[in-house]
Amino acid sequence: QVQLVQSGAEVKKPGASVKVSCKASGYTFTAYYMHWVRQAPGQGLEWMGWINPNSGGTNFAPKFQGRVTMTRDTSITTVYMELSRLKSDDTAVYYCARTYYDILTGHDYWGQGTLVTVSS
Amino acid sequence: DIQLTQSPSFLSASVGDRVTITCRASQGISNYLAWYQQKPGKAPKLLIYGATTLQSGVPSRFSGSGSGTEFTLTISSLQPEDFATYYCQQLNSYPPEISLTFGGGTKVEIK
Numbered sequence: 001q002v003q004l005v006q007s008g009a010e011v012k013k014p015g016a017s018v019k020v021s022c023k024a025s026g027y028t029f030t031a032y033y034m035h036w037v038r039q040a041p042g043q044g045l046e047w048m049g050w051i052n053p054n055s056g057g058t059n060f061a062p063k064f065q066g067r068v069t070m071t072r073d074t075s076i077t078t079v080y081m082e083l084s085r086l087k088s089d090d091t092a093v094y095y096c097a098r099t100y101y102d103i104l105t106g107h108d109y110w111g112q113g114t115l116v117t118v119s120s
Numbered sequence: 121d122i123q124l125t126q127s128p129s130f131l132s133a134s135v136g137d138r139v140t141i142t143c144r145a146s147q148g149i150s151n152y153l154a155w156y157q158q159k160p161g162k163a164p165k166l167l168i169y170g171a172t173t174l175q176s177g178v179p180s181r182f183s184g185s186g187s188g189t190e191f192t193l194t195i196s197s198l199q200p201e202d203f204a205t206y207y208c209q210q211l212n213s214y215p216p217e218i219s220l221t222f223g224g225g226t227k228v229e230i231k
Contacts, residue, residue: 059218099211104152106175
């Protein structure tokens with residue numbers, strides 16, 4: 001069965017970086033894009049970007065360009081999202097979620113979420 | 121970026137009610153729209169994609185309609201497990217559009 005398992009909660013200071021992992025299993029890793037979506041406490045969903053695990057190509061929402069990096073390790077079917085220069089309003093639950101390569105069928109599987117807390 | 125506006129942001133309904141949620145796009149997105157359901161403390165769940173296609177395993181009381189700039193999610197007979205927050209998301213990633221934005225959400229609560 002398809003599973004996306006994310007790394008555990010993180011507490012970071014302002015200005016630091018955080019790297020969250022998402023291990024995929026149960027499907028062909030390179031056939032699906034992986035996206036990152038975040039949700040601040042009590043707020044809505046915010047799409048951050050995607051990575052193509054086959055090529056390593058990425059696409060980021062303008063808000064996060066220059067501050068986010070997405071990478072993958074195909075040998076262990078894991079994708080990573082690193083967010084730098086953290087601010088307090090980056091405090092959120094971060095989700096990985098896959099789509100088929102054409103994106104048009106939506107995010108059919110999601111990770112369990114990783115809480116990132118940014119506090120001095 | 122394409123903006124999505126959901127309405128209402130909050131609605132109170134009873135079990136058995138027919139519920140309709142609207143999502144308006146700031147420009148035409150054909151049928152590149154998905155709907156999700158999210159319960160507290162859980163990841164979102166895909167309900168509908170392509171504006172009208174029901175995701176496998178989703179009950180048939182959920183339906184989607186619309187194209188272009190106006191879309192609706194309808195729950196034909198609200199069940200206790202349907203009380204949740206619903207989000208639309210535009211899936212048009214063709215250049216120059218690159219952001220798969222979400223609507224602001226609609227919280228459905230028990231009357």
